[in-house]
Amino acid sequence: MSKRSHPRVKAKRLAEVRVEILWEQAKKAIKSGRPEIARQQMFSARKIAQRTRTKLPQHINRRVCRSCGSILVPGDNCRVRVRHNRSKHLAVTCLNCGRVKRYDINK
Template identity: 45%
Template sequence: MFFSHPDLAQRYVDLARRISMRCKVRIPRKWRRRFCRRCGSFLWPGVNCRVRIRQNRFPHIVITCLKCGNQRRVPIK
């Protein structure tokens, strides 16, 4: 769906987030990490987001949305 109709994929992401907020249901962590917090787009590594592994102060993964530039840091255990 994402490659053939990206506008529909964006619409489905918006609907899922809106329904979960209205019904007070948590979206699972593995799916929550696939959404950009700033622009709400579905993140597909290599297509519209960049994924980097950093070892600076603590090991973490940096996911950068290429649409809005927002960065998300996910700690590596």
């Protein structure tokens, strides 16, 4: 008997490919000066990931603001600072909505 792949596994693989395609298109839209289109594409990518119960890849998740959905470009629409409050961390502030994301820096 041959093994069949489950439809859920196929759906997740397809969703990962679609999310990557939307990410590439959103980066092109940002470079051409159309942030609203990039925001819509990232909203669609997040919905695809939610529907298939998969996580967005880390390299995408760290570059998208969770509250307003815009792609974060340092120096353009976000501010990046290294802070030393309790522990050393990177603070990324979205200049569109003001949300701050913190990432621990471990040596």
